[in-house]
Amino acid sequence: MIEPDMLEVFMLRPDALTVWEDEEVKKRLSWYHSVMVDEKPAKFLIARRVELEENPYDITDEGELWRIHEKASREFESVFKEVADTVSSASEFMKRPEPRYSYLDVKIALARRLMDPCRLCERRCMARRGSGQPGVCLVSRECIVHSAFLHLGEEAPLVPSGTIFYGGCNFKCVFCQNYDISQVNARGGQVVSSMELARIQKALRLRGARNINHVGGEPTPHIPFILESWKYLDVNVPQLWNSNMYMSEESMRLLLDVIDIWLPDLKYGNDECAWRLSKVRNYWAVATRNIKLAHDSGDMIIRHLVLPNHLECCTRPVLKWIAGNAPRALVNVMDQYHPEHLVLKYPEKYREIARRLRREEILEAYRIADEYKLAYRQVS
């Protein structure tokens, strides 16, 4: 299940080393970098040391659990500040004792509740996942992993990236490049326990992963399992959220203090394109709300996949929004779109995206990024 070694990585991607000579990248990804090089502990390790006075798994009232969560979040804030100011070795920090119940436990208790009936994403489809009923995302009570390996094709600061591909997705993108694991064969991967998921993350880190990259499909339906895996993970490694950012507000509250670096995908500049191409409602408000929250809480690289004929309706408003609302983020303007999945099957229906990008389109996307003064090429 888990692959290659470091030699191959550095022969293939010398920019994975030189990117850190770029002071702008280092400044914008400073927290991530310090965890990556083991100067600071990952946020999940800090959360695990914020003590709760009660056992959250015994509490049945969801409102009470949120109150405990908020209190622990304030405590986390002060521990995090102390760590940011004073700690210079993750391994030293990891010697600190862990309480019986921690901030991470109340997150797990809440995530289990949000899963049944399911409100983990803004579809809020209320599937009874705990009873085995799959949601719109095709995920039910089990964590499904299709593959986990050192990914060499991500942005330079991220590779080698310890990438875990989860099954299922809450979007229905007609051009999905991973449609086998997100839709067609979403439930065909390997069912893994939270302990097994921790073991996979540890193995990736020990093989040289700079981060654990939770992706799919989409990681959102798997939030309860991912949080639970961090109870068992005993190595320091930055946690990376690689997502369409359609999480519910509640899921965002669970993730904000425990993700070290965000890799959101801002696809569309309006709700009509989002509905037509991904069958998702209220896209713009949800995705921008969540990206703004994440940007204000941590390091971030925003991806935007340029689609043929969507320069004015999508690329321009997306890049304009980033310039005004997420100025600290690095941006990857992606040019690798190619027709897949339903676009190949129904090329007439999706005619405007039934081809690759033309050179002038990608140049126009770069020109728009320049117009808004975005820091986009450092990571491409």
Ligand code: SF4
């Ligand atoms: S994560 Fe899946 S099951 Fe949960 S609300 Fe979203 S689509 Fe429904």
